[in-house]
Amino acid sequence: MSTTTTFVQQNKWWTGGKSPFNLEYGKLMMWYFLMSDAFTFGAFLISYGTIRFSQNFWPDPNVVFNAFPGAGHANLPLAFVSVMTFILIISSVTMVLAVHAGHNNDKKGVIKWLIWTIIGGAAFLGCQAWEWHHLITGEHAVLMDGQLNIVGQTTSVNPWGDLVTNEAAIAALAKTPHETLVNLAHLSDHNITHAAAMKMNHDDLMKTVTANLDALHIRKNGPVAFGGYFFGITGFHGFHVFSGVVINIVMLIMTQKDVFAKRGHYLMIEKAGLYWHFVDLVWVFVFLCFYLI
Amino acid sequence: MIHPAFEEVTEHHHVDDATFKKRVRNTTILLSVITVIELAIGLAIYNIHKGENPSELLVLMFKGMVCILTLAKAYYIVSVFMHLGDEIRNMIMTIVVPLLLFVWFIGAFIWDGSSYKNLRNKYDRHFKESTMPVKHGAHK
Numbered sequence: 001m002s003t004t005t006t007f008v009q010q011n012k013w014w015t016g017g018k019s020p021f022n023l024e025y026g027k028l029m030m031w032y033f034l035m036s037d038a039f040t041f042g043a044f045l046i047s048y049g050t051i052r053f054s055q056n057f058w059p060d061p062n063v064v065f066n067a068f069p070g071a072g073h074a075n076l077p078l079a080f081v082s083v084m085t086f087i088l089i090i091s092s093v094t095m096v097l098a099v100h101a102g103h104n105n106d107k108k109g110v111i112k113w114l115i116w117t118i119i120g121g122a123a124f125l126g127c128q129a130w131e132w133h134h135l136i137t138g139e140h141a142v143l144m145d146g147q148l149n150i151v152g153q154t155t156s157v158n159p160w161g162d163l164v165t166n167e168a169a170i171a172a173l174a175k176t177p178h179e180t181l182v183n184l185a186h187l188s189d190h191n192i193t194h195a196a197a198m199k200m201n202h203d204d205l206m207k208t209v210t211a212n213l214d215a216l217h218i219r220k221n222g223p224v225a226f227g228g229y230f231f232g233i234t235g236f237h238g239f240h241v242f243s244g245v246v247i248n249i250v251m252l253i254m255t256q257k258d259v260f261a262k263r264g265h266y267l268m269i270e271k272a273g274l275y276w277h278f279v280d281l282v283w284v285f286v287f288l289c290f291y292l293i
Numbered sequence: 294m295i296h297p298a299f300e301e302v303t304e305h306h307h308v309d310d311a312t313f314k315k316r317v318r319n320t321t322i323l324l325s326v327i328t329v330i331e332l333a334i335g336l337a338i339y340n341i342h343k344g345e346n347p348s349e350l351l352v353l354m355f356k357g358m359v360c361i362l363t364l365a366k367a368y369y370i371v372s373v374f375m376h377l378g379d380e381i382r383n384m385i386m387t388i389v390v391p392l393l394l395f396v397w398f399i400g401a402f403i404w405d406g407s408s409y410k411n412l413r414n415k416y417d418r419h420f421k422e423s424t425m426p427v428k429h430g431a432h433k
Contacts, residue, residue: 019301021384046402053406056424062339162426277374288363292335293356
């Protein structure tokens with residue numbers, strides 16, 4: 001750092017024949033691309049914020065994101081997303097190490113750390129796939145249009161509205177179709193198999209569901225925009241992670257084929273590294289906007 | 294080691310391995326600790342919401358703290374991991390100054406959303422009655 005500072009003071013940067021920013025052209029352009037990408041993500045997140053501030057009710061993230069793979073119906077708010085966050089932080093660290101190995105022209109080091117970074121990226125994508133699947137296929141009892149429905153989180157329906165009083169739920173039960181009652185009976189008490197619920201008559205189903213109302217946590221439908229923003233923004237980020245993994249795989253192949261060794265420098269790894277850190281940076285803000293606040 | 298691709302770059306940053314490792318390790322620990330604090334605050338907010346009379350002010354303060362911690366994390370990722378802190382000042386400014394647009398961007402749009410909500414609550418009774426959460430006391 002100190003050597004750079006004295007150098008900056010001594011040098012006339014704009015006299016030509018050298019980069020006035022002391023940066024290789026491709027790396028500088030990567031920075032400007034990332035700046036524009038920051039505006040794209042920023043605009044998405046700000047638009048989400050605008051819609052959220054225009055609503056009287058917004059789902060509590062701790063209610064929406066409380067599942068963990070293999071933990072069944074256990075209520076574990078923030079647990080899974082913290083795993084995802086740490087995966088990205090660690091993969092960012094391994095990328096720093098890959099870039100550093102490149103500085104030292106250490107081919108083996110570059111290969112080793114790139115492989116770890118790729119594994120981290122793939123693990124993150126796997127987590128995101130699980131989370132999306134869990135949200136979309138989830139079964140939640142929701143009071144919509146005066147009757148009860150079983151829905152998951154999609155871009156057209158949001159099951160995370162305000163909690164419904166028992167009186168309102170019982171009133172809606174009378175208008176709920178028989179098939180939904182069968183599913184509600186099974187959902188409210190997993191000891192009642194779906195087949196057993198099918199055999200029950202309408203009145204028994206009503207009684208069973210009424211007795212188990214608390215287990216259903218019946219809610220109104222929430223703001224529809226939630227799904228579109230969540231899937232849109234985490235999807236756009238996931239697409240960046242995916243392209244980052246592809247870029248890192250290309251870097252790995254080029255390193256193994258000695259492309260950079262013959263070139264005499266590993267500047268390309270630095271550019272891939274900048275992109276990868278940016279993906280981590282965006283996640284920090286996605287994590288804030290969707291899961292924490 | 295002047296290579297053709299390096300000609301435009303006059304000064305190269307050379308950090309010795311020990312300093313580099315120390316810096317990366319410290320930043321990793323820092324980022325992890327901040328994330329753990331953020332998660333703790335997130336859980337605190339969850340427990341406040343579960344309580345009898347959730348204090349909106351306390352929740353808002355916690356959310357503000359998380360925002361500040363996130364900005365700190367962003368600063369360390371950009372400055373250390375992306376080495377922006379090691380570049381020359383003019384270059385840093387070409388990145389940072391345009392990003393100042395976000396100050397207006399966030400403020401104006403959040404304000405707009407909030408104003409739209411207030412207008413609708415005032416003039417659209419159906420919107421107000423159908424979307425305003427009912428006070429349940431304790432949330433399940």
